[in-house]
Amino acid sequence: MHHADILHAIGDTPLVELRHLSPRPDVHLFAKLEGRNPTGSIKDRIVREMVVQAQRDGRLAPGDRIIEASTGNTGIALAMVGRALGYPVRIVIPENVYPEIPRCLAAYGAEITYVPSQLGVKKAIDVARTIAADEGWFMLDQFSDPVNIRAHYEGTGPEILAAVPHVDLFVAGLGTAGTLMGVGRRLKETNPQTRVIAVEPHPGYQVHGLKSLADGFLPPLLDYDVLDGKILVRGGHAFRGAAQLIQRESIFGGVSSGAVLHGALKAIERLPRGNVVLIFADSGWKYLATNMWTQPPAEHEEDQLDDVIWW
Structure with missing residues (x-):
């Protein structure tokens, strides 16, 4: 095909x-x-749809940067989609993720920000939102975007x-x-x-x-x-x-x-x-x-x- x-x-x-x-x-x-799926997970589906919808809505424009909190699969999917569409990507992850995950993120060229393991994904979300607000990154927000369901x-x-x-x-x-x-x-x-x-x-x-x-x-x-x-x-x-x-x-x-x-x-x-x-x-x-x-x-x-x- x-x-x-x-x-x-x-x-x-x-x-x-x-x-x-x-x-x-x-x-x-x-x-x-x-x-x-291309990066080996179901998250490819939702990331593609959320990014494309953000483009349609005018929330995401050429030259923008995308940030997201993840424990692995969504981050890798976003790194792939961002690379394909020309958006720099930054992923906030806990320090205790499996070692293959940051290696894969790096392969796609994503920037990685770590949070302490004991604080988990909730802290990663908070950090990503703070960076998005303070530094002008577009946050994908898989946890709240209804396009996740629609996909x-x-x-x-x-x-x-x-x-x-x-x-x-x-x-x-x-x-x-x-x-x-x-x-x-x-x-x-x-x-x-x-x-x-x-x-x-x-x-x-x-x-x-x-x-x-x-x-x-x-x-x-x-x-x-x-x-x-x-x-x-x-x-x-x-x-x-x-x-x-x-x-x-x-x-x-x-x-x-x-x-x-x-x-x-x-x-x-x-x-x-x-x-x-x-x-x-x-x-x-x-x-x-x-x-x-x-x-x-x-x-x-x-x-x-x-x-x-x-x-």
Whole structure:
């Protein structure tokens, strides 16, 4: 397939059935492999749409500079889009991100500003907003821009429905909430009985790419009316899930993909039949330093205490 440029290669990612991980013959698991986007993550979708919309609105003009807070994928996506469109990019990230992330940002030519690890993404957002206000940078603000939702409502959701017209259960990680809101709304318009499940870290646990509401992070884009429940996971669940993916399905998924797999398998324990769609937000190459595919952490008793919350 021919594309005019790298930005036109975003989206239309494959939907792959996980035949070896389904617990029952009548339960069909389908994974949307967002790692097939140009920078290896789902964030390419939202960054392209937010930047293009800002250009249309006149908020972003030639010669402007773009800043954003990120823990990895959005920053890399913005560095790629900025390079393609000619905008200098600055990314504010916590110091404890995986080592592949700043290397990739540097490869695209992005400027990097670090915040102390213990202050996390909330501090990164504050710093990015301060720099934007004081130094005249345009802030993308993935956490508040409704175009984040629209990118999935108009893109990811229809792609899923074109492949699986009837979806019984949709499972995705909770970060900015853009994927859950955009895809969830689109699926529920087609089938109001579709259940939308968020995968979220347990309070006090870190799972890269996901955010815990109980730890004080409330995404402005989150609408509880779209959600039907959530699964709480720990880092060990995510690592073991990623190992399962590569061992059982030969899929090289990232940390959040492992978490979503774990959450989905928990959510379908009592599902007798149906179509279940999972979002695997990125591929595994950004996490090579973890060895999680070949040396996943041992399963401890506390890791068996999953929380499944329905409403």
